Amino acid sequence: MRGEGxxxxxxxxxxxETALTYxxxxxxxxxxxxxxxxxxxxxxRAPGLEVTGEAGDGIELLKxxxxxxxxxxxxxxxxPNLRGIETxxxxxxxxxxxxxxxxxxxxDKEYLRQSISAGADGYMLKEEADPALFAAIDRxxxxxxxxxxxxxxxxxxxxxxxxxxxxxxxxxSEALTTREREILKLIAEGKASKDIADxxxxxxxxxxxxxxxxxLKLRIRxxxxxxxxxxxxxxx
Numbered sequence: 001m002r003g004e005g006x007x008x009x010x011x012x013x014x015x016x017e018t019a020l021t022y023x024x025x026x027x028x029x030x031x032x033x034x035x036x037x038x039x040x041x042x043x044x045r046a047p048g049l050e051v052t053g054e055a056g057d058g059i060e061l062l063k064x065x066x067x068x069x070x071x072x073x074x075x076x077x078x079x080p081n082l083r084g085i086e087t088x089x090x091x092x093x094x095x096x097x098x099x100x101x102x103x104x105x106x107x108d109k110e111y112l113r114q115s116i117s118a119g120a121d122g123y124m125l126k127e128e129a130d131p132a133l134f135a136a137i138d139r140x141x142x143x144x145x146x147x148x149x150x151x152x153x154x155x156x157x158x159x160x161x162x163x164x165x166x167x168x169x170x171x172x173s174e175a176l177t178t179r180e181r182e183i184l185k186l187i188a189e190g191k192a193s194k195d196i197a198d199x200x201x202x203x204x205x206x207x208x209x210x211x212x213x214x215x216l217k218l219r220i221r222x223x224x225x226x227x228x229x230x231x232x233x234x235x236x
Contacts, residue, residue, distance in 0.1 A: 024141065027053040027068070029061040029075035029087070030103070039074070039103075039129070046134055058082030058090075059182075065095050072099040072140060077106055077115065080189075081199065083235060085114050086181045092119030099140045103129060111234070112151055122146035175217050181235075183210045187223065188230030 026043060028036045028051055040051040052070055055061035057079045065073070073091065077084035088100060101122040102115045112123050121140045124132065125148045136146040176184065179200075186196045193207040200207075211223070220226050 022048075023050040024048055024072070025050055025052040025068075025070045026072045026074060026137075027051070027055065027061065027064055027070045029055040029058070029073060029079065029084075031056050031076070031079045042130070042133065043137075049137070056080075058084065058087030061087055062090055062094070065091060065098065070098060072101065072137065074101045074103050077102060077104045077111055081186070082178075082182050083185060085118050086178055088115065088118035088120055090178055101136055101140060101146070107150065109151060112147065123151070124148050125150060176214060180210050180214050180217075183207060184214055184226070184230055185235045187211065187214075188227045188235050 026049060028039055030036050030039075033056070036054050040054070043049050043051055053064045053068060055064050058075075059081045061073065061075065062082075075084050075087065079087070082090075084102060084104070088102075091098065091100065096119075099121050100119065101124060102120045103124050103126055104111065105126050107125060115123050122136050122145060124136050124146065128148050128150070132148075139146040182200065183196060186199065191199070193204040193211070196207045197204045211226075214220075215222075215226060218226070218229060220229055
């Protein structure tokens with residue numbers, strides 16, 4: 001288990017704990033501050049667990065991960081600016097050692113499929129968090145997967161365990177880059193090119209270029225159809 005030994009402590013000199021008092025660190029990412037506050041209170045009741053950071057969206061979470069070395073991230077799918085699926089992909093590419101538990105209200109198995117394909121180690125429904133959260137955290141710490149019981153029929157479990165690395169995404173949006181997916185979501189939320197540029201620290205001309213690339217890749221004729229597509233695929 002990560003963190004139980006001198007080798008891990010030597011690799012992370014910022015941590016002051018000894019191996020015997022090591023706190024398993026968790027970052028929470030959810031756009032509802034009150035929910036994060038409640039979840040933090042629940043988690044920190046358990047000995048050995050601590051919440052070391054909070055983020056309100058995917059971009060903020062990636063910045064936090066760049067500045068710290070948590071053991072686990074608990075995140076929602078539906079977040080502004082950069083939704084959870086894209087955040088997961090980026091997080092796993094940059095920090096493959098960090099465990100990830102999706103905590104969401106979405107019961108649709110397509111969201112489960114996308115989350116596991118993006119690299120999630122666990123998928124839990126918010127309505128089950130109170131009785132089952134610590135069991136999920138414990139399974140992930142042991143290197144196992146966790147999927148909410150409501151979603152764990154035999155077919156889903158077999159797929160989640162054996163096909164995560166082999167699955168081939170079928171959504172057209174998989175052809176988009178991370179930046180293009182960010183911009184697609186912001187366009188669908190009704191933001192103008194200048195607003196998107198200010199938010200992502202790029203020029204309006206760059207935003208327009210990405211918009212054109214998105215339309216070309218998705219074979220969509222105009223921005224109105226682009227918004228419809230984003231809504232259909234769950235970007236908003």
